[in-house]
Amino acid sequence: MRPALLRQGLLITTRKASVPKPSILRACPPAAIQPITSIVRQTPRVATFHTTSRRAILPAGPQVLEGTANDPAPVPKPSPTHGSYHWTFERALSLGLVPLTIAPFAYGSLNPVMDSVLVAALLLHSHVGFTSIIIDYIPNRNHPRARKLFEWLLRLGTLVVGIGFYEFETNDVGLTQGVKRIWKAGSTDKVIGSA
Amino acid sequence: MLRQRAVQQSIRRLAAANLSTFNKTTSLAQLAPPVAIATGRHTQIRQAATQPTSPSDAYSILASQRLHRPVSPHLKIYRPQITWLLSGLNRITGSILSGGFYIFGAAYLVSPLFGWHLDTATLAAGFASWPLAAQLAAKMAVAFPFTFHGWNGIRHLIWDVGAALNNQQVIRTGWVVVGLTVVSSLALALL
Structure with missing residues (x-):
């Protein structure tokens, strides 16, 4: 009925x-x-009209409704760190990573300065990528506190990892040389001695 | 339902018993429609199921309705296509690489506290003792995300200047990236 x-x-x-x-x-x-x-x-009343089976990877979060359907979309506050400047910075970072990634294959490894530049660029690129993931999967409208928590966890993580790689770069052989050393460890033991 | 039908049937019985009231030949039934409406003979009464709801009630009903909507990502309903599969793979490979990068960086910082030996000489010596199959598998596990994310990153940079953006070109460059990834990751793993 x-x-x-x-x-x-x-x-x-x-x-x-x-x-x-x-x-x-x-x-x-x-x-x-x-x-x-x-x-x-x-x-x-809603679920009965759908014919495909429901396979929710995650349960739906709390539903927060702001205003009515007739309200205009809010205009975000303008900020110089958002929008096109942010986008351009991300692209410049990605573009810079292309030669930095190819160079070790061409020259065998990088000198300490360029190796540190590569590590810093990778760290920033990773931070930007993780930020995008947090923005995409923790919507601010439904989970404002979880969003803030994860943003701060990421900032803390990036700081810790940055200090860790500073230690690594100053005390060890550097990222490119280190990867090369481990990569070739199986084929010959001479690499470890010469590096 | 049963009660509605019972009322309807009793009205029918009433109409059959008193023909003069409901007969079509009655003068009232033959009047022009405006007059019939004015006299209230042809007014329809429809039972509508309405109930007053307070704004807070309406809010909670709408919120509970929205909980029944399909939740994104609802991946099973889409046909697997190279366009969105590679897009998802780009994020997954990036997360794997950056995740490994972060885990190693943080672990290297705290390694003196726990007595871990994470210097490259120790790691290389440990890796050299692995069986060949495990070495190849580990190298593939690193080389595949690295090469895919690298090649697909170049594909993204090409899109960013506004080139190769129609569907056919996106599909073609996607397969080029897949080919380059397979060849270069195998070459790196066998290096």
């Missing part, structure tokens, strides 16, 4: 007693009639 018909039927049966009822209506005791609101809430 369609929910609309069900509700109509219930509405008729739950009319006030001031209306003279036919005898057949009196057969049903008033206590057996369920309140309309509970029926409305219990009826899965």
Whole structure:
């Protein structure tokens, strides 16, 4: 039976007693009639219209509704670190990583300065990438506190990793030479001695 | 339902018993429609199921309805196509590379506290003792994300200048990236 018909039927049966009822209506005791609101809430009105099976990877977060459908979209506050400047910075970083990644293959490895530049660029590129992931998967509208938490965790992580790689770059052989050393460790042991 | 039908049937029985009231030949039924409407004879009464809801009630009903909507990512409903598969793979490979980079950097910083030996000489010596198959598998596990993300990053930079953006070109460059990734990652792993 369609929910609309069900509700109509219930509405008729739950009319006030001031209306003279036919005898057949009196057969049903008033206590057996369920309140309309509970029926409305219990009826899965949206899910029943979907034909594909529901396979939710994540459960839906809390639903936060701001304003009505007729409100205009809010205009974000302009900031020089957002928008095209941010985009250009990201592209410049990615573009800079292309020669920095090819150079070790061409020259065998990088000198300490260029190796540090590569590590710094990789760190910033990773930070930008992780930020995009946080923005995409933790919507600010539904989870504002989780968003803030993960943003600060990422900042802390980037700081810790930056200090860690400063130590690595100053105390060890550098990223490119280190990768080369481990990569060729299986083929010959001479690499370790010569590096 | 049953009660509605019972009321309807009793009205029909009433009409059959008192023909003069409901007969089509009655003068009232033959009046012009405006007059019939004015006299209230042809007014229709429809039972509408409405109930007053407070704004907070309406809010909670809408919020609970939205909980039943399909949740993104709803990947199973899309046909696998190279366009979106490589786009997802770009983020996955990037996460693997950056995740490994972050884990190593943080672990290197705290290694003195826990007595871990993460200097490259120790790591290389440890890696050299692995069986060849494990070495090749580990190298492929690093080389595949590295080469894919590199080649696909160049593909993204080409898009960023506004080139090769139609669907056919995106599909073609996608397969080029797949080919380059397979060849270069195998070459790196066998290096």
